[in-house]
Amino acid sequence: MKHTHLLYLFIITAFYSCSYVNEDDLTEVIIVDGLVTYTANIKTIIDNNCISCHSSPPVNGAPMALATYTDVIAAIENRDLIERISSNDLGFVMPSGGPRLPQNLIDLIIQWQQEGLLEN
């Protein structure tokens, strides 16, 4: 009986520890070697955190898509994308309603802008 309980505990623990390894966690440990590019670094961040609303066509009240390189550039240049992801105001920050992206991902997007918004 005792052993059965331990086995259940083990299975439950194993299940939960695996379920925490999602794509977002993997994105956070990307080590950027060289210049940041949309294809190598930025697209995954947008796909994991923004595309659920900013799809093409956008849903949930989002005003524009962030589905392509051109879409994301336009949002940085004309829609204050960097200010929106950097904000500490939960009523303003993107992703809408928060939480704010992990700081290293925000920094990566800022670095991408500083390096000239390279595609590849």
Ligand code: HEC
């Ligand atoms: C849950 C849905 C949702 C998610 C997820 C989401 N957004 Fe939004 N986004 C919205 C809505 C709704 C608006 C319009 C209302 C507003 O501006 O707050 C918006 C507006 C914006 C705007 C301003 C557009 C304008 O014309 O002023 C930007 C920039 C933006 N989002 C970027 C992002 C980025 C980048 C992400 C991912 C890090 C993201 N959003 C994730 C729903 C979402």
